Amino acid sequence: MTRHLRRARGRRHAAALVVLALTVLLAAGCVRVPESGPIRSTGTVPGDVLAEGVPAIDPEPPTPGAGPGEIVRGFLDAMQASPVSTTVAKEYLTPDARASWQPERSTIVYADRSEPTGTSQIEVRLTDADRYDAAGAWRGRLDPAAAVLRFRLAYVDGEFRIADPPNALVVVRSWFEPRFTPADLYFFDPAGRTFVPEPVVAPVGESRASMLVRALLRGPAPGLSGVEQTFIPAGLELALSVPVDAQGLARVALTGEVPPMSAEQTALMVAQLAWTMRQDPRVLAVQVVLNGTLLRMAGGADRVEVGTGSSFDAGSADASGVLYGLLDGRLVAGPADSLDLLDGPLSRPGRGLRSVAVALDGASAAAVTGDGTRLLTGPTRSGTLTPVTDRASGADLLPPAWTVGGRLWDVDRAGGRAVVLTGRGGSAAPLKEVTVPGVSGADVRRMLVSRDGSRIVAIVGTGDRSRLVVARVAASADDRILRVLPARTLPTDDQPGRILDVAWYSDNALAVLRRIGDGLTRVDTIGVDGSPTGAQGLSTTVTGGRSLVGSPDPSQALYALTADELVDLSRAGRGTRLPRGGVAAFTYVG
Incomplete structure (x- = not known):
């Protein structure tokens, strides 16, 4: 693909x-x-x-x-x-x-x-x-x-x-399929620091920008209070359509009664519009006219380039494509065909780690010990006095996950009665339990958390009865978890075989690995909301697939891991098999 x-x-x-x-x-x-x-x-x-x-x-x-x-x-x-x-x-x-x-x-x-x-x-x-x-x-x-x-x-x-x-x-x-393509609407997390994407669809052609703006003006869906927010005031409407000139400048004329807006609110509103409208290939920059008045940003600029919002996009937090992993239980990093030991404390001899996750900035890592009973955090490189910190203990800890702002997540399988744990990554305090309806207390074999922190994905159950579930996370502006909405089961029952693993395919789609026969596995994609991915998805078989390595950044390759190889499932590398060289627990940041 x-x-x-x-x-x-x-x-x-x-x-x-x-x-x-x-x-x-x-x-x-x-x-x-x-x-x-x-x-x-x-x-x-x-x-x-x-x-x-x-x-x-x-x-x-x-x-x-x-x-x-x-x-x-x-x-x-x-x-x-x-x-x-x-x-x-x-x-x-x-x-x-x-x-x-x-x-x-x-x-x-x-x-x-x-x-x-x-x-x-x-x-x-x-x-x-x-x-x-x-x-x-x-x-x-x-x-x-x-x-x-x-x-x-x-x-x-x-x-x-x-x-x-x-x-x-x-x-x-x-x-x-030939006439329309998917897109995302970009809202903000409750702290206003990162985009939270929501799936929509838009026509190909001159109506695309207008459709995206109209959909964005509707705001977040009901029931997502605390999960996401918009900085576009309620009651605004788009005047007719969004014209795009020959230089790629889109003019968004909005009308409606709005309260006074601060410079920060205005900037965030325009960032939402620009980052959403960049999905129209004609649009290179955006101007916003509010009730006939051209909005100007700090410094007097009256137009915003569509790439301006990239700093809010957690999905592409690491565009380098660096992979991380464990070699003899020690942290390594690099391109897929050449991962080298880092010089931080988690790379020292004798660590004996079994899984690892790296923070979005690449500076910190969290790793589970070989016996699965302790979660350690520490810097990825030397030059810091920060020690390795013991953050959690349990009976059988799954691979951890990091989200924007340095929040850390993990699951203790606890003999089939899962306990979900979370806390601030930069703290030395132990992670605390949070209830995730449909996940907590279940037999959980894998958990992912979206980089923006708004979605939890888990494989629940064993054998042919395994299910893929997704829950939404509501938080406060100061990053306290308020609640997690009940998990929804995604409709994966039309694909035969036991679910072995799940990975991000994009920020709103998942890749699912299944065992379909003796030594044969299959990778299919599904929307994170349960919708089919159709022609834009992936469906392929892999001999001996054991797990997946994926990223919400679609510019990064999706890999299937076999006993001794990395199999590149992206079209650019389709069929390419790289030796693992003894490296295990591969992961991107997050």
Whole structure:
């Protein structure tokens, strides 16, 4: 999988593509979109969302004398107009149904469908179908009963028409992939020090920047208080669209009543906008106009380069691609094909460490002793008086993890009754227990924490009953953990085999290693919210895979570890096998 596809962060919420794209496209056509739903079935919208080489689709209207099955088939086909439009689809409905049809209420995306069957009531069965809400949030797979669509037809002027269409936009998955790409909305953590990305989708073309801004203005999703925040005042709206000139300058005109904003708040708001809009390849810099007044930053600048927010992006905290690991239980670091001993205290002879994690700044490390009973922290290099500190003890400590601000996490498996531990990395105080519903007290075999500190990922259970769960972390502005929301189980049951390991594939997608046969393993990707990654994901087999090494920074390679090799799973190095040279416990920072 190419690095730019990894930058796309996986295909998340595929069906949300239409929901969100219609919001932007209809706005571009000067149609006001209400807050109650982003889809408006009003005419043909401009064709600027079409990707290069993707043909337009002009659906056929109803054929005179068409039978019930033909009408249903034509209706489903008409919802795949390109540019996006529901005008032709409405022609297949009775007048009453046309007036009451609300496709904005949800979206159903499917891999395939059966031919229409029946007489007075027509049925169509969908396969591999998912449901998404009006905001584009993934709401799970359709069960077999819900995947059967039923249509009642009536006569209108001697022609069959659909009287009760489902209040959903029903489209085939393959329709989306050439026309839309994933993106992230960037909010801030409660301390205002790092971005927290949330997945969305955006059309390819001139509407992309507008869609991203409109989605960002909606703010964090309900229920994420304490997990993330926005510095964009509530009530702001985008005036029409975001024009981008030939020099790559995007002008964001916002309107609405806002309280006075400090220089810091203004800078953080513009950073959110710029870092989010950089995902439109046309946009190189951003200007913000608020109620007709051009905002100026400290120093008088009236434009911000899109790369300005890079200092807030924890996902790419270490762009060097340095790998860390253990050689004979001692800390080593370097490129994948040449890791050397460091000169810090954790690299001294006799350490006998079994796992390690390195802080985002590369200056500190946390390591578990060979017997799994103690967690030690210390500097990665010499030249400091900081000693090795004993931070935690337990029966069976898993590999630790670091997040932004130097927070340290670990799990004591405790005989199948896991205890989750956390604390400030720079402190000498012991880590403290924190309750993670769905993880604490379970049989946990692996835990990851996102670099921004907002997500905990864990493998829970053993054998074929193992599950992958994700929980969100709420914290205070001074970095105290307030609570952890109950963990959600991700839908990995469609992939056979025991889950062996999980690693970051991007900041919003995970790579999952499974054993699928004698000596054969498979690596697949899944969105961190449970959505399928589709064409932007990865699916490959590895002989003898034991574990994974991944990073939320998509510019870094994803590796599978075998008994004696590192296997590069990125397209640039696909098939490349590097000798491990006795090194174990490979990891990136974090």
